[in-house]
Amino acid sequence: MKNPDLDAEPRKRKPRSKPRGESTEQRYARLIAELRRQFRLGSALQLLEWDQETLMPAGALHERAQQIGTLAVLVHEQQTAPAFLALVDELAADIDQLSSAAAVDVREVKRHLDRERALGTDLVRARSVLQAEARAAWVSARRENDFAALAPYLEQLFILQREVAQAIAPERDAYDVLLEEHERGATRAGIERTLQELRDGLLPIIQRLSAHLEGHPPAVSVLCGHFPLDAQRRFNRRVVETLGFDFNRGRLDESAHPFTIGIGGDVRLTTRYDERDLRCGLFSSIHEAGHGIYEQAFDPATLGTPRGTACSFGVHESQSRLWENVVARSDAFWRYWHPRLGESFPSLAGCSFDALLLTVNEARPSLIRVEADEITYNLHIILRFELECAMLDGSLTIDALPDAWTELSDRYLGIVPQSHRDGVLQDVHWASGDIGYFPTYALGNIYAAQLWRAAELEIDSLENGIARGEFRPLVNWLRENVHRHGQSLTPHALIEAATGEPPCVGPLLEYLHRKVDYLESV
C-alpha cells in the first residue's frame, strides 16, 4: 500500500533561523535517510536472529551471540549518537513546520528516543545482562520444574524494571510506563477496566461451556493421525499463500517456537509441525501469516520509519488472531479447504465436514496458555495481568507467586497446575523482563473481534467469498483500515477509525457466545 501522505508537500511557514543554512525539510530528509540506514543495519541483525532459530548449526551459537551483540551495540550507539539526537530534537522543536505525515515520524522517533536516552548506559547494560541470564535460568528452571532457581532472577528483574520506569518518567505509574512500550497510549487503569469487563462477560460463557462439556468427554480429533512433514509443508504454504501472504517477499520455515520477523520487507514466518496432529502446524502458520500479511503491507519507501512500522503489539496480535481464530475456525473457511484436504492428505479424503469443523473449535479449560482455545484463552491473560501488576507494585512477593498462580487458576479456569512447568514457569515473558506485554494478547483478541464485525458490515458477502477461497477483499480491507496507518494513529484511534467504536469487549463476547451456540448445536 502506498501511503498517500509520503510525498505530500510540507505546509509552508515563515522560515526560522537555521544556523547551518539547512531547512526543516532538509533536516527531515536527513532524519529519514538516517532512519533507513539504521533500519538496514537492524535488518542484518534480524537475519542473524532468524538464521539462529531456523538453520544455524549448533556449534555456531557462541560466535553468533557475539555477532548479534556487536551489531546490537553498534545500532544502539547510532540511535543514541549526539548528532542524531540533536537532529531529532531540532525537528521536534519545528514540528509545526512539517507535513502531518512527516510530523508522525518525528513525533514517534522522539518518543522512542526520549525513553532510550532516559536510561543510562549502565542501566541498559545491566538490563541486557540480567535478561540474558534470566532467560537461560528460565530454560533450565522450566526443564527441572524448579521455581526456586528462577525466583532470584525474577526478583531482580522486577526491581530493575521499576528502576527503568522510574528513569523514564518518575512521576508516572511504573506499570503505565512499561505498558506503553508495547501499547502506545494504554494505561493500567484502562486495561484494568477492559479486562474486568471481559472477565465479567466471560463468566456466563464459561458456565455455558462447562455445562456443555459435562456431556461431551474429549474425543480423538479427525486431524490426528499421521501426516508426513513434506505434505504438511506444501499444504501450509498453499494455505498461507491463498490467504494473501506474498512468497515473493517472504518465506515459511520451521523453528522450535513459531515467530515472524521482517528483514526489510522480506517477511519470514516460522511454524512447528507435529506429524501426529495437523492442527499444530496449521494454526501456527496461519497465526504467523496474520502477522506477516501486516508486515508486508508497508510501502518500501517508508520501511524503517514510524509510518512504515506496525502500530502496536496489540494491533499486531489482532491481525494474527483474526486470521488464526475468526477466519480459520469459521464454517466458511473450511467450506473452502475441506474438499482440498484430501489432495494433500489422502487419509482425510473422506472425512466429515462436521467433524472437521468441530475439531478446530473444541474448547475446554486447560493449563497452558499457548494451547488454550479461544473461549478460555483470555482468562490466562487476566490471571497474568493481575499477578504482574501486584508483583510490580510490591503487593505480591516473588516467593508467593506460585500459590497466587494456583489460586487464580482455580478461580478462573477451575483447574490447577500439578507442576510449575504447567503453571508459573510456562511462559518466558517475565524472565525476559517483559512486564506489560501479556495484556496486548487480550487486546489483540478484542480488536480482532471488532475489526471482523466492521469488515463484515463493509465487505459484500465476506463469508460467502471466503467459502470460495476469496481472501483478497478482507486483506484489502485490513490494508485500508489498519495496515496503511503505520504508527500515524494510536491503537485506540486506529480501532475507532476502523470500526466506529473505541476498543470494547462487546464484539468479542458476542463472538464467543456464538461459538458456544455452535458447540451446543452439534
Place this chain on the structure above:
Amino acid sequence: MKNPDLDAEPRKRKPRSKPRGESTEQRYARLIAELRRQFRLGSALQLLEWDQETLMPAGALHERAQQIGTLAVLVHEQQTAPAFLALVDELAADIDQLSSAAAVDVREVKRHLDRERALGTDLVRARSVLQAEARAAWVSARRENDFAALAPYLEQLFILQREVAQAIAPERDAYDVLLEEHERGATRAGIERTLQELRDGLLPIIQRLSAHLEGHPPAVSVLCGHFPLDAQRRFNRRVVETLGFDFNRGRLDESAHPFTIGIGGDVRLTTRYDERDLRCGLFSSIHEAGHGIYEQAFDPATLGTPRGTACSFGVHESQSRLWENVVARSDAFWRYWHPRLGESFPSLAGCSFDALLLTVNEARPSLIRVEADEITYNLHIILRFELECAMLDGSLTIDALPDAWTELSDRYLGIVPQSHRDGVLQDVHWASGDIGYFPTYALGNIYAAQLWRAAELEIDSLENGIARGEFRPLVNWLRENVHRHGQSLTPHALIEAATGEPPCVGPLLEYLHRKVDYLESV
C-alpha cells in the same frame, strides 16, 4: 586446531616511550579486540550474502543490496578509521617488541590496510559502482551472446584497475600489484615462468590424450540417469561429512553457483544438483568441502585475525582441488564409495567399478573452464593469464579480445568457441574487475599435486586407508602442514615447508601423465 603460538608470551624488550602509558602488548590486545569486532560485523555481511544466494525471496533483492551496501560501508569506515590506522602504524613501528605470532597479525593487517588507504574514497566508490554495473552488464551480455555490450565496461575496468595499481605502488608493475591481492608474494614474472613450464609439460600429455581419444568416442556415463534430489542431498551430505566436514559448525545447501562462505567459524557450502547427472552435484560438493574443511580449521580464538585466515587464493584452491580431483577421482576413493552408491541410488546397485572409475576420469578438450577435466583445465587458465596480462599492459585492445581468445583456444585446446557465450563471455571474473585472479586456479592445482605427494610419503598407507573410508589422516596432515599456519607464511614458504620443495609443476605433470596411463589402460 589450536595455534600453539596464540598464547605465547611476547619477547621482553626495553619499553619505548608510550604517550598514553599503554604497553605494546596492550596495544596489540586492542588491535585483536578491534579486529574481532570488525570480523563479527563482516560475518553479518557474509550471512546477508549467503542468504541472498540460497534462500532469499526474489522480491527482497533491492533492499538486500541496500543492506549489504550499508553494512559494507560501515565495515570499510571502521577499517580505515584514523584511530585504527594509527594503532596499526604504532604497532608496526614496534613490531620487534612483539612475539613472532603477534608480529604476523600486525604485518598482515598493515599490508592490507596500506593497500586500502592508498586508494582514495573516490577511487573505491568508482570501482565498486563500475564493478556492480559491469557484473550486471555481463549477465545480460552473456545471455544475449553480445560481447560488444560488455566491451565498454571491460575497457573502463582495465583502465580503473591500472589506476588502482598505480595508487598502491606507482613504481611497481601493475599486474604484480593486482596479483598480490590474491597471492601474496607472487609476481607476474614468476607466474609466467611457472605457466610456461606447465604449458610445455602439458603438450605431450595432451598429445597422448588426443591420440587415445581418437579410438574412444564419448559414451554415456554410468552416473547419468535419474537421481532424485532428496537422495542426492542425503548422499552428498554423507560424503562430505565422511571426508571431514563438520556439520556441527557448517551446512550444505544449494545455489546457482556453488560457493563456500564462513560466517565466523560456521562454514557454509553450497552445491548445484542435476537430477540427470550425479557427477555435477557430487564433485561441486567435494570441491566446496575442500574449501570448507580449510575454513573450519582455525582456532576460534584467532578468527578474524591473519593467523586465523586462509593463506591465499592459490592455497585455498589447492584444498578444493586436492579433494575434488586427487582424492575423489582416485581408485581408492571409489573402492570405498562404489559399494555404498546402491544404498542411496538403487539403479546404481549393480554398476561396474571399472565403468564408474572411468566416468569420473574422462578427459577431452572442451570450451567451458568450469566443466573442464583435470588434464585440460590448466590450458584454460594459461589462455586467460596471457590475455589479461596483454590487456592490462595495453598490448591487446578489448575489441581484439574475442579474436585473440579464439586463436589461443585453437592453439591450446584445438577447438574454438562458436559463440562468445562459450568463449570470452563464459567467466564473470574480468567483469568483476578481478585481474590476477585466474592464475591462482592453476597454482591451486600445482600445490595440490605437491601436497598430495608429500602426504603420500608421510602418511602410512594413505590410499589403503582411503579405500577403507579413512580420511582423517589426510585431514590431520593438512591441518598440521597447511591449515594451522593461517597467514603466518607466504604461499611459497608454506608449500616449501609442507612439501620440502618450492612451488613447482613436476608433481602435477607426473600426476597427469599417470591419469593418461590409466585412460590408455582401460
